[in-house]
Amino acid sequence: MTYKLQFAELLPYWDVLLQGLIFTIILTLVSTAAGIAVGTAGASLRTFGPKWAGAIVTTYVELIRNTPFIVQLFFIFFGLPAAGVMLSETTAAFLAMTINLGAYSTEIIRAGIQAVPKGHVDAGVSLAMTKWEVLRHIILNQAFRKIYPALSSQIIIVMLGSAVVSQISAQDLTYAANFVASRNFRNFEVYLLAALAYLLLAMLTRSLLRGLGRVIFKAK
Amino acid sequence: MLQFSFWDILSNLLIATQWTIVLSLIAFVCGGVVGLILLFMRVSGVTPLEWFTKGYIEFFQGTPLLMQLFLFFFGIALFGVEVSPWMAATLALTFWTSAFLTEIWRGCVDSIPKGQWEASSSLALTYIEQMRYVILPQASRIAVAPTVGFSVQVVKGTALASIIGFVELTKAGTMLNNATFRPFLVYSLVALIYFCLCYPLSWGAKKLEGRLNVAR
Numbered sequence: 001m002t003y004k005l006q007f008a009e010l011l012p013y014w015d016v017l018l019q020g021l022i023f024t025i026i027l028t029l030v031s032t033a034a035g036i037a038v039g040t041a042g043a044s045l046r047t048f049g050p051k052w053a054g055a056i057v058t059t060y061v062e063l064i065r066n067t068p069f070i071v072q073l074f075f076i077f078f079g080l081p082a083a084g085v086m087l088s089e090t091t092a093a094f095l096a097m098t099i100n101l102g103a104y105s106t107e108i109i110r111a112g113i114q115a116v117p118k119g120h121v122d123a124g125v126s127l128a129m130t131k132w133e134v135l136r137h138i139i140l141n142q143a144f145r146k147i148y149p150a151l152s153s154q155i156i157i158v159m160l161g162s163a164v165v166s167q168i169s170a171q172d173l174t175y176a177a178n179f180v181a182s183r184n185f186r187n188f189e190v191y192l193l194a195a196l197a198y199l200l201l202a203m204l205t206r207s208l209l210r211g212l213g214r215v216i217f218k219a220k
Numbered sequence: 221m222l223q224f225s226f227w228d229i230l231s232n233l234l235i236a237t238q239w240t241i242v243l244s245l246i247a248f249v250c251g252g253v254v255g256l257i258l259l260f261m262r263v264s265g266v267t268p269l270e271w272f273t274k275g276y277i278e279f280f281q282g283t284p285l286l287m288q289l290f291l292f293f294f295g296i297a298l299f300g301v302e303v304s305p306w307m308a309a310t311l312a313l314t315f316w317t318s319a320f321l322t323e324i325w326r327g328c329v330d331s332i333p334k335g336q337w338e339a340s341s342s343l344a345l346t347y348i349e350q351m352r353y354v355i356l357p358q359a360s361r362i363a364v365a366p367t368v369g370f371s372v373q374v375v376k377g378t379a380l381a382s383i384i385g386f387v388e389l390t391k392a393g394t395m396l397n398n399a400t401f402r403p404f405l406v407y408s409l410v411a412l413i414y415f416c417l418c419y420p421l422s423w424g425a426k427k428l429e430g431r432l433n434v435a436r
Contacts, residue, residue: 003298066372066418067411068379071390075411078403156282163284167383174286187294195287202282 007189013180020176021197027172028159031097039105047113064103070164072096077168093170101158108150112143145217152209156202224400230409236392237413243378243388246310248371251317258322263329280319286380288312293384309381317374324366328359365432369425372418389413
């Protein structure tokens, strides 16, 4: 190999890359929170809601799980304006990630809900708990404890998938890397750095989520 | 100006779908072969080999597929080799697929009782023979459902090859959109075609999973 890697050329752009990294983190945080909220609602509706609502949720989950994220993103960003809904690239990115994670977490949380023994629900009802109290304190509480590891990996997958939002020019880490590459043509160096940043972020997220899980589900 | 009818759009998308299918198949088959080799290394009990595969899996599972595509696309070019999007996409998707398959299959191998390893080693089988005649035949039964399930991810993963310029379904959608200015229609059709490709695989994986639960 005659080419010498020149990482020093990336130094002047550290602020651009850092901004991109921060955007990726915020994007992940917000869409994780929103996505899990959608997932909880979806899973509850599908398990306890009326049949027609369950059918809608199932269609939503299957549609999202069987199409690529980039197509969902393009549909929201390019397709929806034609139907009269204009979105900024940042909003479109948030929306696409939330919808995507929402579908996967619906399926994950539903599995958790189904694993809760029916006797626990009956016990709650017999203690005169309302429907909502049973859902909140008995069903979801136990469901989340069970599916927490699966949900954690899905969050990391969504975080890595967020690299695609650069394609609609939402200014995440990949967008920043593309920008730097277009300026100094050190493509390989900047993408390697970005890849390592993602790797670090993924490992950090995993251990953070593990720690958080220990704190949340401490009392057994 | 050239006019595109609905059928023109659909037929062009379907032509491009062939490339999505070809790329998926190549990535899945090559990824499976590489994954199998890695699996042998991963459960070999030889520490350096296990560390290598762990690092490999960590890298390919912990970085975005898009970054891997970029790295292959620009990385191979550093060696002075002309890189086509086709080659970069094939390589990146193969390695990415192999990392996930190795991890899935390792789980299946781990679920085989330890006594099977001990019994076969007491019969003087070598490591390769143990895997070939004792462990893999049992592990592969459990592995079918999650492997089919993962193939959905491979098909969806090929959509990212569009970003480095490989013309498959998503790229064709983008090009048609640029030509027709009918994004809602074009991307709906693209999504629908992906759904038709992926849903049977998801459905099959679910059925296989159910069958496995009955068998046990």
